[in-house]
Amino acid sequence: MKYFLLLTYLQEKVSMRTREFFSLLLLIPIVLLCLYTPQVYKKIQSILNTGQKDNLTYLVLESTPFIKTFDPNFATPQEWKKYGIPFYLGERIVKFRLKGGQFYEKSDLKKINGMTTELFSLVSPYLIINKQYLPKPQKGNYRKSYKPVIKKKKLKLLSFNPNDVQKQELEAMFFPSSIIKSLIGYRKAGGVLKVKRDFLKLYGVDSVFYKSISDSILLPEDLLIKKKIIYSVDINTGTLEDFKKLSGIGEVRANKIISYRNKLGGSFYKKEQLLEIYGIKDVYNDIVSQLVFKDGSIIKIEVNTVSYEKLATHPYISYKQARWIINYRKQHGPYTSIIDLLKIKTINEQDLENIIPYLSFRK
Structure with a gap:
């Protein structure tokens, strides 16, 4: 019984102590709230009065x-x-x-x-x-270092020829150094300015700068265009020098024309045959009006007397066809007409269409 009474007494004491402790914890925030409420209230009232409601987020941070x-x-x-x-x-x-x-x-x-x-x-x-x-502060942008702007000097122009003007003379006229360097380099590389507008070829020269100096450039506005002389050449009698006078025909192409003409037996029978020559197709339309072709100037091949070597080198006859033509002539005698050639199996009508203008059947 005594122990029971003692235990009951101790429980009451502990319960009382616990309640006192939690009451004290509850009292602390109440005291703090009472202390800071006037300050917070004044701050809220100030913000509401000024319309700065967005600053309420930072009110507590500022107050603390x-x-x-x-x-x-x-x-x-x-x-x-x-x-x-x-x-x-x-x-x-x-x-x-x-x-x-x-x-x-x-x-x-x-x-x-x-x-x-x-x-x-x-x-x-x-x-x-x-x-x-910290590094030494820079004026302007913290991330960039700007160079001072140098004011360009106004040009003091004098008449000059860009092909022989000296560097010192250009500097005295206050030409930009980049353009002076470009002009000197252009001349050293073998460049020559023939007309005023050639000055625009120089690196760094734009239309505005060119317009400001064009009157001082001692060069013509345009070159005199020489009247082109139109030559005409006989396709079957023209020489190497004659063909070289044609537009777009140099020594290489002229040699090709003459070489192909010799393979044909010494003559063309129409202008279009030039298209069969490698490299002539590109300039054919430019020269066709300058070519002259005379009827009756075709050199014929005597089919009854021609040798195998000469016949085999003709562009329109293959080695095999040339051999058959010679063998047929040996076996059956001289040819009398084109019909005899059709008897040879290796020769068809298309082959004869190309070669027939060159053939002669005289005995």
């Missing part, structure tokens, strides 16, 4: 003092967030530093896009900038 300070040139986005700066804005500040940006004064922070006056006022009391670790 931070003792720790930090350098904006080294802070992470997480550290910025502790002082009321949104995380995305903290990332933007860090990216600015990674690209070479630095904060030399607190006010430099205002240049960051999104850093409002309210956010700057919120965080500026805790900023400390250690300038001994």
Whole structure:
């Protein structure tokens, strides 16, 4: 019975102590709320009166003092967030530093896009900038070093020939150094300016600059175009020099024409045969009107007396056909007409159509 009474007494004591402890814990936030309620109320009332409702997010952060300070040139986005700066804005500040940006004064922070006056006022009391670790500040953009703009001198033009004018003379006329270098290099490479507009070929010369100096250039506006003399050549009697006078025909092509003419037996029977020569097709339309072809100038092949060697080298007869023609003549005697050639199996009508203008059946 005694033990029961003692246990009951101890339970009551512990229960009382527990209630006192939890009552004390509940009392602490109530006391803090009572202490800060007037300040918070005044701040809310001030913000509502000025219409700056967006700043309510940072009200508690501003009301609660931070003792720790930090350098904006080294802070992470997480550290910025502790002082009321949104995380995305903290990332933007860090990216600015990674690209070479630095904060030399607190006010430099205002240049960051999104850093409002309210956010700057919120965080500026805790900023400390250690300038001994910063590079020497540059004027203008922190990430770029701009060269001073050099004002161009006005040209003092004198008449000059660009093919022999000296570098010193151009410098005295205040020509840009890049254009002087381009002109000298062009001449050293063997270039010659023939007309005024050739000056535009130089690197760095645009139409505006050319127009400003064109009157001072001692060159003609245009070259006199010589009247082209049109030659005519007999396709079957023309010489190497005659063919070279034709448009687009040089020594190589002229030699090809004469060589092919010799293979045909010494003559063409129509102008279109030139198309069979390699390299003539490209210029044929330019020269066809200058070619003369006279009827009766074809050199014939005496089929009854011609040798195998001469016949086999003709462009329109193969070696095999030439051998059959000679063998047929030996076996059956002289040819009397084209019909006799058709008796040879290796020769068809298409072959004869090409060769027949050259054949003579005289006995």
